[in-house]
Amino acid sequence: MTRITVVNPNTSAELTAAITTAAQAVAPLGVEIHGAQPDVGVPSVESHTEEQFAAVGVLELVRRHDAVTDAFVVACFGDTGVAAAREVASGPVIGMTEAALQTACLVAERFAVITLPPRTAAHSHRVVHALGLGHRCVVSAVDTGVADLLDGSTHLLETFATAAWAAREQDGAEAIVLGCAGLADLVEPLSETVGMPVIDGVAAAVGLASSLLAMGVGTSRAQTFAPMTVPALRLAEGIA
Amino acid sequence: MTRITVVNPNTSAELTAAITTAAQAVAPLGVEIHGAQPDVGVPSVESHTEEQFAAVGVLELVRRHDAVTDAFVVACFGDTGVAAAREVASGPVIGMTEAALQTACLVAERFAVITLPPRTAAHSHRVVHALGLGHRCVVSAVDTGVADLLDGSTHLLETFATAAWAAREQDGAEAIVLGCAGLADLVEPLSETVGMPVIDGVAAAVGLASSLLAMGVGTSRAQTFAPMTVPALRLAEGIA
Amino acid sequence: MTRITVVNPNTSAELTAAITTAAQAVAPLGVEIHGAQPDVGVPSVESHTEEQFAAVGVLELVRRHDAVTDAFVVACFGDTGVAAAREVASGPVIGMTEAALQTACLVAERFAVITLPPRTAAHSHRVVHALGLGHRCVVSAVDTGVADLLDGSTHLLETFATAAWAAREQDGAEAIVLGCAGLADLVEPLSETVGMPVIDGVAAAVGLASSLLAMGVGTSRAQTFAPMTVPALRLAEGIA
Amino acid sequence: MTRITVVNPNTSAELTAAITTAAQAVAPLGVEIHGAQPDVGVPSVESHTEEQFAAVGVLELVRRHDAVTDAFVVACFGDTGVAAAREVASGPVIGMTEAALQTACLVAERFAVITLPPRTAAHSHRVVHALGLGHRCVVSAVDTGVADLLDGSTHLLETFATAAWAAREQDGAEAIVLGCAGLADLVEPLSETVGMPVIDGVAAAVGLASSLLAMGVGTSRAQTFAPMTVPALRLAEGIA
Amino acid sequence: MTRITVVNPNTSAELTAAITTAAQAVAPLGVEIHGAQPDVGVPSVESHTEEQFAAVGVLELVRRHDAVTDAFVVACFGDTGVAAAREVASGPVIGMTEAALQTACLVAERFAVITLPPRTAAHSHRVVHALGLGHRCVVSAVDTGVADLLDGSTHLLETFATAAWAAREQDGAEAIVLGCAGLADLVEPLSETVGMPVIDGVAAAVGLASSLLAMGVGTSRAQTFAPMTVPALRLAEGIA
Amino acid sequence: MTRITVVNPNTSAELTAAITTAAQAVAPLGVEIHGAQPDVGVPSVESHTEEQFAAVGVLELVRRHDAVTDAFVVACFGDTGVAAAREVASGPVIGMTEAALQTACLVAERFAVITLPPRTAAHSHRVVHALGLGHRCVVSAVDTGVADLLDGSTHLLETFATAAWAAREQDGAEAIVLGCAGLADLVEPLSETVGMPVIDGVAAAVGLASSLLAMGVGTSRAQTFAPMTVPALRLAEGIA
The missing domain is CATH 3.40.50.12500 (Rossmann fold)
Incomplete structure (x- = not known):
């Protein structure tokens, strides 16, 4: 069984549920869809400011789920965090x-x-x-x-x-x-x-991720997306 | 069962076989790959001239297989005939x-x-x-x-x-x-x-075609790719 | 006397006549315009599909008229077949x-x-x-x-x-x-x-073709448009 | 007196000092340069991943210094966080x-x-x-x-x-x-x-920021950069 | 004291005065603005034709003021003569x-x-x-x-x-x-x-010119803008 | 008889002669080539500065020859003065x-x-x-x-x-x-x-100019190239 984790970069579990259901509807046989959202972050992404916090959430989720995930889909229009997630995830990362x-x-x-x-x-x-x-x-x-x-x-x-x-x-x-x-x-x-x-885009990204997995084509490690570890930092509530 | 027809625009059955085998290796479960090449046409596509004859072959194959095909993949680098095939095929058409x-x-x-x-x-x-x-x-x-x-x-x-x-x-x-x-x-x-x-590209196209089918997204009929019937013409051997 | 053949890629002799007359009106002294259309092909080019069949007609006409033609003008908006015709024609080919x-x-x-x-x-x-x-x-x-x-x-x-x-x-x-x-x-x-x-564009192409001939500048044979022979294939009526 | 805050998005105080000195050397008369770096963040920005954490630091610093700052300069090649900072800062924000x-x-x-x-x-x-x-x-x-x-x-x-x-x-x-x-x-x-x-770029950005302040030209609030408040979130050390 | 000469390429002294006043209002402390317009030339620049005569005026003014000017601003939308002035002026030249x-x-x-x-x-x-x-x-x-x-x-x-x-x-x-x-x-x-x-643009150009001077960044002499002397030619009234 | 004036924007009569001869060699029957260069100007165009003076010469020549010229060719790589000449000349203007x-x-x-x-x-x-x-x-x-x-x-x-x-x-x-x-x-x-x-390019421009004349297609007067009169100014020797 292949697992794609669909990352909802905002904290709304309702939205994660809706997105995950839609993703499951189009997933190929043998591909399991798992949805996730950050514990701490922004309730929605409607500005560059929110994008920045959401991107940190994306990285946090990639770190947390990478070991059990074959590919990630980032479910936020604007593809926040996708380039960074490519450095961190073991498998492919697709932006919606x-x-x-x-x-x-x-x-x-x-x-x-x-x-x-x-x-x-x-x-x-x-x-x-x-x-x-x-x-x-x-x-x-x-x-x-x-x-x-x-x-x-x-x-x-x-x-x-x-x-x-x-x-x-x-x-x-x-x-x-x-x-x-x-x-x-x-x-x-x-x-x-x-x-x-x-x-x-989420449905489309699930298809692309599945296709990359089927082909065995992963993120290039040649230069731009050479592997990175997520720094030992996390988003916390409250103001510094 | 979903069927994708991989169109080899040249007349080489060996090449069709090789392409089809490779396509089958990446096809999602439930997707059947069928390869085809034109009866009459060019043995390979290595020039604009050969592209033109190959494109007619693509259209001929689309006409012939459309009724039993959910999506087409055109297996020729340069995507000869793909825009035309989109007008003719009932389902999506992807160039390699x-x-x-x-x-x-x-x-x-x-x-x-x-x-x-x-x-x-x-x-x-x-x-x-x-x-x-x-x-x-x-x-x-x-x-x-x-x-x-x-x-x-x-x-x-x-x-x-x-x-x-x-x-x-x-x-x-x-x-x-x-x-x-x-x-x-x-x-x-x-x-x-x-x-x-x-x-x-053939493997990639099989993935994209499967994904479009899973989503139910087909060629837009709004303008450029409004439906066309292939004219009742065929390639024949010999010079006019 | 220099001869430019104006290729009408569709089968309408009326259109060929109209196009030829217009081309003659702007041809420089010493340049003779000859119009031609394919015997077998599409009555008009209003889709990518028809473009593909028309392009084969262009190549057929170039093959047939090349020996007596100094330059070709392709009289179809979209320039169908022009790149291929450049490989085949001895002299320059201009799209309208x-x-x-x-x-x-x-x-x-x-x-x-x-x-x-x-x-x-x-x-x-x-x-x-x-x-x-x-x-x-x-x-x-x-x-x-x-x-x-x-x-x-x-x-x-x-x-x-x-x-x-x-x-x-x-x-x-x-x-x-x-x-x-x-x-x-x-x-x-x-x-x-x-x-x-x-x-x-037909008038403009006649001017450009005449100008290329006057300068002795022909299609580059260095790579893309290295010479090709049209395959021994023809369009025939009926469905394969 | 006009104050420009030069934001060093990484946590290196040495780098902040070097950057600030260089910025001061080119600041117009009447423009005071103040350097700052985040308390918590990444020691350098050499990947997309680090960029994402650095951007959160940029926003944190803008929030903290906005009341006493006329314009911000973001001192990181790649301009991480600049678009977001434009939404948050009262005055102009320039990327190096x-x-x-x-x-x-x-x-x-x-x-x-x-x-x-x-x-x-x-x-x-x-x-x-x-x-x-x-x-x-x-x-x-x-x-x-x-x-x-x-x-x-x-x-x-x-x-x-x-x-x-x-x-x-x-x-x-x-x-x-x-x-x-x-x-x-x-x-x-x-x-x-x-x-x-x-x-x-830092010197250049100081000049541009000074120039915007002299002209009284600030970030457009018409749409993209309409004002935002930084969410009440902060980077903390450790893994979530 | 640093001097920026604002070149008004048309002959209207009223316009020079208005432009100079506006430029002075935004000049950094220590930067003196001097306005100038050609003696002979066009009253306004509202066509390519007038641009050509205005550009000669720009060069004449650069020649005349270069010795006492640290940077030039060309105050004509379209930046007529700016590339040429970069070859001639000792310091930077900025188009509005x-x-x-x-x-x-x-x-x-x-x-x-x-x-x-x-x-x-x-x-x-x-x-x-x-x-x-x-x-x-x-x-x-x-x-x-x-x-x-x-x-x-x-x-x-x-x-x-x-x-x-x-x-x-x-x-x-x-x-x-x-x-x-x-x-x-x-x-x-x-x-x-x-x-x-x-x-x-004039105010913006004054800021940029001041900034270049503060940084000590001048026009590259590496190739395109290697130094040139203005030919010993002038615009005179009357028709040749 | 149709006349094309080939404008050499520098003052070298030798270059004019060489250019004119080459242009005549490719001119269509019925097209007469006339070469001209400015009396006062630069001996060659090898910089933006020289371009500006050369452009004034182009306009002077267009003014002087327009009444007896059907189309102009500007024989200077870089097409100096061409846009302006289009405003001034009655017929088409082509840059080499x-x-x-x-x-x-x-x-x-x-x-x-x-x-x-x-x-x-x-x-x-x-x-x-x-x-x-x-x-x-x-x-x-x-x-x-x-x-x-x-x-x-x-x-x-x-x-x-x-x-x-x-x-x-x-x-x-x-x-x-x-x-x-x-x-x-x-x-x-x-x-x-x-x-x-x-x-x-000169030969090519002669062909294009001839072609425009044969088609009766002239410079658009709709906006950018609406007619202009050359100002009553001339280049004179000496420094203002």
């Missing part, structure tokens, strides 16, 4: 953003990320630019916070559909990338509503 | 080149394609550029023809290793993409020799 | 798309392609991107098929003018590239209507 | 990397970063790419660790000179950016040795 | 456009140039592109001539505010670069009106 | 650099500029970048001055051949662009020696 963007390239010529809240558009642009996809991907945002997703996201269907149609009309988008973890329940209704493929 | 390049992005910051023969470097550049990966990927080539691979490629180990080390030294490459179908038997020895991940 | 885009660069800082039908916008983007002109060129499309051009295109004047004005207003376009062969009769009225240069 | 790269653009057409150790080249590429300077800047590295700089860096003169000449010869570099804090004592001897401007 | 764009990068993720008149948008694009900032900066224009600024620019507040809001809404701009010298009196009211940082 | 680069794209996948002297490499990069060809073109230089070309350039054959082979070997160049006017006599021997197409 890179996974979603790569998947979109395979089914559409041009596509759109719809992220939330608007202030995080720069986080999406960062990954789009690192992958060189500025000529094929536009980023838009809906004015909602992550807190609004804790009980599911289907109430946002109309908001997302409006953004998707705008991206179709104005930018020629032919597929939609959901720009946040925890939106998996939007995939089906949004896809049906707008008539375009809708991609959840 | 795009699959390999995306995979390399997940395990290395910079990487190199080693293709063959040298005149096809432009074919690699075309896909690298379409994916926006010019800042992360270099293309080099070894001076060998496809005919030289029909009985396996392990005799090319040293040649590939030399090219890999050069890419490591001069361009900071941290992973190697094998720039031709039928090189799967090089993955393991080359990886061991050079100490870097080595990626076979 | 690359010719039009280069010409626009000489008379305008920013410009727009107006192509048709909308699903082929990706074909234009492909050439724009290969030439590195994404920072100077936008692509828009009008919702018409090639069949609608067989009796001339002046009935589309208003449609094109509306698209041209939109490109001027929203994207700062200062010149218009007609994104299809067979639109030459729109050049003059559209230019007058919108007050911007309007460029027909 | 962006400052150095911008400065190089003002005195040279092409230039080179010489960073250390080699595994951090990707950190430099990240900032170069974010600023769009891939066409003007190359990144090379010397095989030394940060620990080797604690007693000054002049013993590395020859190593850096060799790298600088190679960048001059092979890539047309006309100026050198020192790719690490704590190398300020190399500026003068290296510049004299290689006959090119040599840029220390 | 590059200074403004770099400054914007430090306080905003995306930003907009608002220039005038519209025909000069291409001048802004030229500098944006040379700095590689096409992915972060959009250029818009207001329909006003430079003559309209001679008595100050606050009457243009509403016009600029409208353009700024449009850039915010449509392109995600978070800061505004004023695309002309002589708009410094707009900085404060526009910033207040639109709630975004507003950047005057 | 843009013409050469575009031509190279039609016969080679990758190519190299070999310019002189080395300090002007940045001038070539400027045009390469403006045309978006950084992914297909490298720039190298030979260490020779323009003065060395006044009696012909065939003595430089070996020097250029060495540079061409290096570009072929290291960068995959398949064609060579001669990076200076007055090198036309190198085209044939260099092409024979290195076995690659060699392109003289």
Whole structure:
């Protein structure tokens, strides 16, 4: 049995549960999905500041689960901590953003990320630019916070559909990338509503991680991602 | 049972067999691999000219196998015919080149394609550029023809290793993409020799295709890849 | 006397005639224009699928006419088969798309392609991107098929003018590239209507081909376009 | 009196002292430089993993010093934590990397970063790419660790000179950016040795921060960097 | 005492006075600002043609003032003559456009140039592109001539505010670069009106020039900007 | 009869004669070539400083010859003054650099500029970048001055051949662009020696200008190149 640990970088166990369920639904036979979130950290990632604390949580979780994990998926749009996690994890590490963007390239010529809240558009642009996809991907945002997703996201269907149609009309988008973890329940209704493929990055990342494991292709240790040990530090509550 | 048809765009049944075996080795449980090559076409693809005839073969094979195929993998470095095949196939279509390049992005910051023969470097550049990966990927080539691979490629180990080390030294490459179908038997020895991940695009494409099927994400029909029927034309031998 | 063969990749003799007449109107003294289309092939090129069959027709025509042709012009927006034709033809080969885009660069800082039908916008983007002109060129499309051009295109004047004005207003376009062969009769009225240069790629390609011949500059045989023979294959009607 | 706090993201007080001295040497009249490093954190930043812990230290220091600081300079090549610090600090925040790269653009057409150790080249590429300077800047590295700089860096003169000449010869570099804090004592001897401007990013950042303060231009609050409070979390020693 | 000469490339002494005053307001202690304009030249720079004559004026002024000048600032949006002035001046030369764009990068993720008149948008694009900032900066224009600024620019507040809001809404701009010298009196009211940082390039350039002087970093003489003497030529009135 | 005026921006009548002869050799029937150089100006263009004076000469010549000229070719690598000349000339204006680069794209996948002297490499990069060809073109230089070309350039054959082979070997160049006017006599021997197409930009520009005239496509007047009158200013000898 192969195990993929899906790391939710925020502290919300509800979100971990939702993400894990969605990941399990697409995991290949023989691949077991395990979800985890940090004990200490931020309740959601909606800013660069929160990203920094979340990244430390990612590393903490990788340290804790590495011995029993074949590959990690980082379930935070913006892929916080992924490069660092590649240095630390024994197996492959996939960010949900890179996974979603790569998947979109395979089914559409041009596509759109719809992220939330608007202030995080720069986080999406960062990954789009690192992958060189500025000529094929536009980023838009809906004015909602992550807190609004804790009980599911289907109430946002109309908001997302409006953004998707705008991206179709104005930018020629032919597929939609959901720009946040925890939106998996939007995939089906949004896809049906707008008539375009809708991609959840966590599901996409599970597929990529499984594929890397099947091929036996791991993180290159040649230079950038040569192995590192996580420093003996932890996040604690309270102000220094 | 899910079926992926791996399309070998040249007419070599030996190459189809080798590719199919390699693809089967990485296919997830529940995914069946079927290989096919055109009856009429070119024995290998080592030029733009041969690409054009091979692409017609790809379309012919997609037409013929679509009813019993869940997803197609096109096993020719350069991804000839893939965009067209997306218009024609009912399910997803993945090119081995795009699959390999995306995979390399997940395990290395910079990487190199080693293709063959040298005149096809432009074919690699075309896909690298379409994916926006010019800042992360270099293309080099070894001076060998496809005919030289029909009985396996392990005799090319040293040649590939030399090219890999050069890419490591001069361009900071941290992973190697094998720039031709039928090189799967090089993955393991080359990886061991050079100490870097080595990626076979066919295996990578099988993983991506399986993942798309698991997610239920298909080719966007919104515009570029709206459905087409293959014209009632075929390649025949002889000159018009 | 110098001869340029203008290859119409689809099977419409009416379109060949229109294209040839337009090409003759701009040919330098001493340059003779000859038009040709494949016997077997697709009636129009409005998808990647049709592009693939059309490209085989281009190669067939190059083979047939090479002995009596000094340079070829490929008259299909998207430049299908051009790279392959460069391997096969003895003299230079110019695509109408690359010719039009280069010409626009000489008379305008920013410009727009107006192509048709909308699903082929990706074909234009492909050439724009290969030439590195994404920072100077936008692509828009009008919702018409090639069949609608067989009796001339002046009935589309208003449609094109509306698209041209939109490109001027929203994207700062200062010149218009007609994104299809067979639109030459729109050049003059559209230019007058919108007050911007309007460029027909076939005419532009004839100029470039003539210029290459006058300079004695031919296709480089150094690597990518080293000579190839067209395989002894032909398109035939019917399904394999 | 205006105060700029130079944040050393690692815990080395020696390095803070060296950096602060160098910063003071270039500060405009009326600008006071104050150096600081985190109490708890990593001794040096030579990997993505260490960057993540260092970034939390940056935020901690910004929180602690914000009330008495007009602008912050982050003294770590790679600009770890800078985007987050912009959300948190009342005044401007400048990274030493962006400052150095911008400065190089003002005195040279092409230039080179010489960073250390080699595994951090990707950190430099990240900032170069974010600023769009891939066409003007190359990144090379010397095989030394940060620990080797604690007693000054002049013993590395020859190593850096060799790298600088190679960048001059092979890539047309006309100026050198020192790719690490704590190398300020190399500026003068290296510049004299290689006959090119040599840029220390901390000095450059102090100039930019002073300039922003003089103009009254602060971080935009319009969207990406809208104000954030640092979460009530701290780094503690030990493993969770 | 350090002296920066602010070169106004057009012949308007009123504009020189306004620019100099604004520059003095932000100069660090110990830095003296001196303004100058050519005796013979163009009254304003609103075209490529005027740029060419203005550039000769820049060189004439650099020759005349070099002996008593530590650094030059060229106060014309588009940075006409800056590369040439770098070859001629003993000290650093900073263009207001590059200074403004770099400054914007430090306080905003995306930003907009608002220039005038519209025909000069291409001048802004030229500098944006040379700095590689096409992915972060959009250029818009207001329909006003430079003559309209001679008595100050606050009457243009509403016009600029409208353009700024449009850039915010449509392109995600978070800061505004004023695309002309002589708009410094707009900085404060526009910033207040639109709630975004507003950047005057002359002020930014004074800061950068002061910073280079404080660091002792001058123009690289390695290749592109190796020293040149201005030819013994001058602009005279009348037609040759 | 159609007249193209080839503007030599430096004052060397010998160079004008050489350029004009070469241009006449490739002009289409019915196109008359007329060469001209400024009375007052710089003897050669080997720096940004000289470019600025040369550009004023270009404008002077355009003013003087416009009434009897159908199109202009600017014969200076770097295309100094071309954008301005487009505002002033009634007919099209073509720079030899843009013409050469575009031509190279039609016969080679990758190519190299070999310019002189080395300090002007940045001038070539400027045009390469403006045309978006950084992914297909490298720039190298030979260490020779323009003065060395006044009696012909065939003595430089070996020097250029060495540079061409290096570009072929290291960068995959398949064609060579001669990076200076007055090198036309190198085209044939260099092409024979290195076995690659060699392109003289003046010849290429004559072809493009002829082609634009044949098509009736002129400079767009929509915005950037709206008509301008050259100011009543001239270059005079002596220092102001």
